[in-house]
Amino acid sequence: MNNYEYIKKCQAEWALNQGIELCGSDGDRGARTYCPSVDSNLFKPLCDLARNQIEAGDGGELKSKGTQRARMQAVHSSSVLPVNVFHYWQSNGQLEPIASACGFCNPGKCPSSELHFEKKFPIFDDAPKHPNLDVTFVNKPDSKYRFFAVESKFTEPYGGREHGGMREV
Secondary structure (H helix, E strand, O other), X not given: OOHHHHHHHHHHHHHHHOOOOOEOOEOOEOOOOEOOOOHHHOOOOOOHHHHHHHHHOOOOOOOOEOOEOOHHHEOXXXXXXXXXXXXXXXXXXXXXXXXXXXXXXXXXXXOEEEEEEEEEOOOOOOOOXXXXXXXXXXXXXXXXXXXXXXXXXXXXXXXXXXXXXOOXX
């Protein structure tokens, strides 16, 4: 068993231990590594702010397509990982403890005033889609740094998918 399959197996075991009956990515088709709903794959159901931010991103993480389940229903989803880590702190308005734990600031001196999921960062005017960073801590205007960002990868390094690289500009 390779690392990719091992991670998926462990995540499926987690779901079963939580009493979550998994299904395939396309109804009964595909590996049974998808939760019946996005909320069943989260430690805490999404608050309206987080849901709106994720829906505003280009990744379609919450959208089902026909019989295809939403990406965030997958137990091996890289987009669920940062939501499960950071959503609690955002929804409770407590950015300082998590920003400090990440090393973005010292305790008691947190410049972060907002946390965003899937925040877009335009880099090319002609790009059809702009990068969406999984988590962005937006700092107060008088801060040394404008923001801190987190990009999540869970199974991607182990999946063996080829990547075309970055385009030349």
